[in-house]
Amino acid sequence: DTAVSQTPKYLVTQMGNDKSIKCEQNLGHDTMYWYKQDSKKFLKIMFSYNNKELIINETVPNRFSPKSPDKAHLNLHINSLELGDSAVYFCASSQAGGRAEAFFGQGTRLTVV
């Protein structure tokens, strides 16, 4: 069974569109994250959710909004997509935040054209 799964794996869309990426974890973890990895492989923390409450929002444009319907899910909604949003987005989860190992999804490669 996949521990952290995110869909879709690939997403190609036009500028200005709105899109969502879904993430689910079956590990019972209390913290979930979204990371953005750029073309130089730099991983930037976007959001951290602990027990359904937003803990970190690292200067991410408000076009990005995390939605957590329950502890096992953290979806990422993006409004008015821009070319610069093209990247690989990773969902991850852990128990007790950064004090334990994180499990990552396979990533969603977003291409905005």
Add this chain to the structure above:
Amino acid sequence: SQQGEEDPQALSIQEGENATMNCSYKTSINNLQWYRQNSGRGLVHLILIRSNEREKHSGRLRVTLDTSKKSSSLLITASRAADTASYFCATDASQAGTALIFGKGTTLSVSS
């Protein structure tokens, strides 16, 4: 905000050789972790070392931590072609330790 800095950025070695990657960070930490990322895949956790530990081993991996120098190293012994990947260090030095902050990574290429 970025916490860790790995060096070198890229490393090319032959199979059987050892590979050493270094990581430096800026603020106090509770733990430091190393992850591997194969091309086109997600990150996989390798090892976690706590701030009160100096060295940790896992198979062919050896991690050291020097909190006085705010640095860590990852040694992969007897490398294999399958070790070809990017390696990242990550620290929990964020608000209330609620997220992992990653460095820029070292890309390791092992040729046979």
